[in-house]
Amino acid sequence: MKLNKIFIAITFFSVMLFTQANAADTATAYGINTLPVELKYAGNYKNQPLIQLNFSGTKEESVFSITVTDQTGVVLYSADVRGEKDFSKQFLLNIDDLGDAVLKFEITGKKSGKTAIFQVSRQQKVTEQMDVVKL
Secondary structure: OHHHHHHHHHHHOOOEEOOOOOOOOOEEEOOOOOOOEEEEEEEEEOOEEEEEEEEEOOOOOOEEEEEEEOOOOOEEEEEEEEOOOEEEEEEEOOHHHHOOOOEEEEEEEOOOOOEEEEEEOOOOOOOOOOOOOOO
16 A cells, blocks of 8 residues: 555664754754744655654654645555654655645644644756856
């Protein structure tokens, strides 16, 4: 089934890393009704995009629910993660199955009920450059 292939592709390289979060080139969701989480593009692995979700857990808020859906609302991934310090979770997106789908990452703190929502879409650009140099 295609959804199982997508689920396996997303979760296959999903790894819990206990690292300090890097704030450069990130989309950060901090605010009144949001959680201290950030989602960023971490590069490519075997020609597939790698998305990294960084958390700043506390003793009060240490369990987070992650749900990934596509633009039609189909749930591709859903899980709970636990951590009291800075930690991250990585998602390898299989673009062969997903194509140009727009994904929504929804992260909810289990205790507070606060939510952070991120939208991920793939954009391709073809650039042609011509240099004229005087010799």
